[in-house]
Amino acid sequence: MSGTFTLPLESEQLMLRIQDFKIINSDQIHSNHEPVLILIAGDASDRKFFRLLGKEISAICMQFPKWEGGYGGDPISWIGMHNALSKMGLPVPKVIEIDETNSCIWTEDLGDIFLTSILSEEKLDIDNPNCNEPINYYKKALDLLIKAQYPDIKIDHPAINRFFDFEKLYYELNFFITHFLNGFLNLNISEDNPDYNNFYQDLKLLCKKLDSCERVLCHRDYHVRNIMLKDNELFWIDFQDARMGPHSYDVVSLVRDSYVKITWKTRQYFYDYYIENLNKVREKNNLNHISALSFNLELLLMGLQRNIKAIGSFGYLATKKNKPNYLKYIHQTLSILCSKEAQIHEETDIKAMLPNLFKLLYDLHEGSLKEKLNDKIINFK
Structure with a gap:
């Protein structure tokens, strides 16, 4: 080898x-x-x-x-x-x-049971007793993230020199433009076009803010189809793309997953659970607590970037890999991005911070581009 x-x-x-x-x-x-x-x-x-x-x-x-x-x-x-x-x-x-x-x-062979397999309700809802089992598994999945981010022993690994820095985050947003906006919708958006200067400035601002976040080990693709269950225990798969990035990267990958409908109250429950247990581990490692206020802002910004990248991947898989089945998750992802909970922080209006980016998302979700998007999804070949 x-x-x-x-x-x-x-x-x-x-x-x-x-x-x-x-x-x-x-x-x-x-x-x-x-x-x-x-x-x-x-x-x-x-x-x-x-x-x-x-x-x-x-x-x-x-x-x-x-x-x-x-x-x-x-x-x-x-x-x-x-x-x-x-x-x-x-x-x-x-x-x-x-x-x-x-x-x-x-x-x-870990079998065929993924975390998504035990989601029997239409929505994962903290107020629904039928969701207790999957909610407990989600909490275990968040515990595993903290264990990876703050391991008991220091280990050299391939991810140590790979980063979600400005360049990588900006590349992922351009992936959305290349393979979804242009490749799938044929919009011909370009950074060279002065009409899109403000739009690209929003993308760069989002990446700069995320680039300034503290970095830990990230699985990189932490969603319900990459977490398996065997004998009531969780297992990680598809971890080869791991790299260093914000605490929130894997958290929002799981909790703002395009494949699962989750109420915002449930998302906030998971966020609160994670930050509470994260700070317990940071305290043991003689590190300062991360405030819920600052982390909630990071979650909103990281969730925005991750959901946009996911839509880009759906466009790529359809147009380049002939895998159109992922197109059905576009509208669900847009509904997450355009919900008021995804925009309002206690001290920061995310939509006001990135107005040109959100205008495009709203145009796709319920505005001037909605009909074009629907037509492309329905008639894609």
Whole structure:
């Protein structure tokens, strides 16, 4: 294996090789079969995932497009972050075997239950007793973030030199312009066009404010489809893009997730829970408390950036990856962005701070661009 980070395997190597098994779809499973690999639904990346059936172990094969490292979404980064998170005591799947030749990492099979799987109600609501179980799991997920942000032991890991700084945050907002506003809606917005000077100034102001935040380790894609449940315990997956960023980055990724409807009262409950427990850990580490007032402002700004980036990803997946299923989450994400709770802080009016950005969001949600957006979603091919 190349790279700086080595990974001790949790079990004896079994010489699992993808070419040694027949690959079938789930509808081809029959009772008396030889060991096979079942192609299973993956994430939004270019990786392929297979489930091993009919052998003495149950395993998942994660196949990368190629064996390389250095940019984040690659096998070397996955291994490095797995190594670090394991040493920190974070729950990640056990590694069974690493096969560089076929660009495969074989891990234990965590099953099919994601955090989203236990959300039986239309909305996650702190006032609904039927939501008690998922709410408790969300709290555990927030506890795990604090554990990663303030580990008991210092660990070197690939994320230590990757940052959500101004350049990265601004790149993500431009990703929204490139792949959603221009690529999906064909609006032809450009920083060279003087008509959009004020709009781009708003984007830069948002990134400058977030760039000034204290940085901790971030999972980078912390939503309900990257948190799995096995034996009533949570597990992290898809952590290879981890980097250093604001405390709020993963918090809003989870609590302002595009895939789940959550009441704002419930969101605030989670925010209060997180900051209370965060400050307990900071106190143990002889660090000053973070005030709820300042953190609530960071949450609003970070949530704005994350939700905008998510819409950009939905446009990218549709136009570049031919995965239009994510388009159905655009309106839900816009409703979060345009709700009054996403704009008003105790001391700061976010909408007044970034008027040109919010004008565009309102135009998409309920204004001049709504009809065009609806038409594009309905008729996308």
